Amino acid sequence: xxxxxxxxxxxxxxxxxxxxxxxxxxxxxxxxxxxxxxxxxxxxxxxxxxxxxxxxxxxxxxxxxxxxxxxxxxxxxxxxxxxxxxxxxxxxxxxxxxxxxxxxxxxxxxxx
Amino acid sequence: xxxxxxxxxxxxxxxxxxxxxxxxxxxxxxxxxxxxxxxxxxxxxxxxxxxxxxxxxxxxxxxxxxxxxxxxxxxxxxxxxxxxxxxxxxxxxxxxxxxxxxxxxxxxxxx
Numbered sequence: 182x183x184x185x186x187x188x189x190x191x192x193x194x195x196x197x198x199x200x201x202x203x204x205x206x207x208x209x210x211x212x213x214x215x216x217x218x219x220x221x222x223x224x225x226x227x228x229x230x231x232x233x234x235x236x237x238x239x240x241x242x243x244x245x246x247x248x249x250x251x252x253x254x255x256x257x258x259x260x261x262x263x264x265x266x267x268x269x270x271x272x273x274x275x276x277x278x279x280x281x282x283x284x285x286x287x288x289x290x291x292x293x
Numbered sequence: 294x295x296x297x298x299x300x301x302x303x304x305x306x307x308x309x310x311x312x313x314x315x316x317x318x319x320x321x322x323x324x325x326x327x328x329x330x331x332x333x334x335x336x337x338x339x340x341x342x343x344x345x346x347x348x349x350x351x352x353x354x355x356x357x358x359x360x361x362x363x364x365x366x367x368x369x370x371x372x373x374x375x376x377x378x379x380x381x382x383x384x385x386x387x388x389x390x391x392x393x394x395x396x397x398x399x400x401x402x403x404x
Contacts, residue, residue, distance in 0.1 A: 190333065213391050223337075224383060225395040232391070275391055278325070280351065285335040291329060 183208035185274050187284035194291050197199050202257040202287050204272030214255040215273040215281070216246055225271065231255065242266070264293045295319055297396035299384050305402045306374045307398035314369040314399050316384030321393075324387045326351075327359060329380040330398075336383065342367055374403045 188203035206212060216228040229240025236248040246257045256273060272284040301314040316325065323344045328336040330349075338351030342361040356378060358370045367386075371378060377403050385393040 283335040
């Protein structure tokens with residue numbers, strides 16, 4: 182069974198700081214990888230996804246993620262965070278005809 | 294095009310009561326999912342459906358039942374609610390498992 186591990190449960194940053202959220206998955210075969218974001222009081226929205234091709238994926242709102250197959254990782258990055266990036270971020274993986282498996286989430290708080 | 298809608302938005306139940314949560318989508322999606330979200334646990338799949346008339350168990354199916362009688366609707370039932378079922382429930386739908394659109398959620402409190 183596939184599993185997803187997110188390294189940090191809570192991250193606190195000041196505006197303009199750089200962000201990197203770690204995500205590792207356990208499945209060894211072909212996977213599709215996702216980052217979702219949940220703003221306070223809202224539902225999940227897709228931030229970006231990796232299916233194949235260029236391992237550096239760009240998403241909405243200036244976010245990007247890099248797929249490193251040898252490390253089973255899909256870390257999320259943003260060069261300069263804003264207060265409006267305060268949210269919970271979820272990494273997710275799917276393989277074959279299975280279902281999405283989510284990590285436990287990382288709560289990001291950006292102070293102005 | 295309303296996307297994915299969930300009814301109700303919020304509900305309080307007493308232990309032992311039953312209720313049904315409704316998920317509706319107007320995008321003609323084959324796949325539909327019910328998740329629960331608990332603090333520090335992420336989203337966990339309860340049940341899912343790969344088409345009208347089909348259902349399958351997810352990671353945490355105990356205490357829940359589902360039905361997909363119509364393609365656009367996916368119902369989640371709690372026959373005898375327990376405090377451990379206090380959670381936020383999200384429905385999602387998609388044409389493929391890789392692409393899911395989430396509803397706004399239902400907050401359930403079981404006393």
